[in-house]
């Protein structure tokens with residue numbers, strides 16, 4: 358499949374036919390512009406083309422594909438939510454992921470058994486977060502044996518319990534994003550414009566005009582802005598700040614020892630951390646909650662001594678056998694919104710919608726965010 362990095366929004370020229378070169382001042386025009394080639398932008402573009410295959414879509418990315426939070430995402434999908442709105446988004450995203458898997462043949466998602474370590478007193482609160490209405494159950498003897506094999510030295514306090522739920526999902530966010538973008542680019546009128554950093558959005562002659570840092574521009578009937586952690590440094594910065602958006606460093610360590618074939622994930626619920634078997638990499642991912650707020654994606658971000666101390670403390674307490682294998686990991690920034698609830702809303706008019714606030718869960722909530730963004734633009738009621 359070819360990737361078009363520049364385009365006029367018109368059908369590609371036949372062999373031997375001279376390409377259309379826009380007149381000076383003439384900006385390429387699209388039906389829909391999607392700013393952002395991460396999982397939220399790619400899903401938005403994909404759904405737009407599914408809904409209306411004739412719609413010409415331009416996807417814009419300020420550098421290239423795979424330069425955002427999606428590339429480093431751990432891809433763990435626990436359909437949970439800390440409030441009813443987040444649970445509804447999670448449940449809808451699960452249903453949309455099933456549809457995607459059916460349509461694409463493979464959405465890069467594998468079921469993974471999940472066990473939870475939580476204070477006994479917080480069990481009911483954990484049950485209340487489950488978006489599918491399910492509940493946790495005490496682990497069986499067999500499950501406990503497997504936990505002991507998978508998590509060397511597994512230990513917990515007398516006031517804590519190990520629980521199980523139905524299997525959840527380990528996804529591959531960048532792989533899925535690439536597949537979605539490829540599917541969009543199969544449409545002859547669609548384009549991926551890389552290196553197009555949108556610095557401004559304005560209206561001109563009933564159209565939305567997207568201006569780039571180098572002075573170039575495109576126009577579109579409508580636009581979705583899905584800038585991930587760049588939300589505070591681009592065309593929707595003011596609107597995002599108004600809605601309480603902030604950025605934060607997100608850290609997931611690697612535990613460089615191979616997970617047994619049937620190893621479950623272990624969620625350390627009260628620490629907002631998890632250990633996920635990462636099959637493609639042949640190691641574990643250990644996601645922690647880094648305390649570094651207001652760290653944007655253009656800063657030099659690194660896993661630092663504070664993150665490492667936090668990770669070591671948790672491992673020393675719960676899985677000491679992993680301590681020697683704690684080595685490296687993935688770090689990036691994500692956009693967080695109040696209540697960890699994504700903001701999908703119009704900006705200065707009905708023709709521009711922003712979809713921001715992955716809040717460390719932007720992969721698992723992306724399908725519903727994308728659907729809501731398009732529903733707003735297409736004048737449908739929010740689902």
Ligand SMILES: Cc1cc2nc3c(=O)[nH]c(=O)nc-3n(C[C@H](O)[C@H](O)[C@H](O)COP(=O)(O)OP(=O)(O)OC[C@H]3O[C@@H](n4cnc5c(N)ncnc54)[C@H](O)[C@@H]3O)c2cc1C
Nearest residue numbers: 393394395397419425426427430431433555585715719721
């Ligand atoms: C280490 C780590 C682990 C994570 N683990 C999980 C997990 O297990 N489960 C989960 O659900 N979530 C997880 N997340 C969160 C999730 O990955 C993100 O919330 C999600 O990927 C955000 O997707 P996005 O499309 O909004 O942003 P991004 O993937 O960051 O994409 C943003 C896009 O916007 C473009 N862009 C931005 N500004 C402009 C501009 N002005 N002009 C043009 N283009 C622009 C960028 O080029 C990029 O293409 C994790 C995140 C990190 C960092």
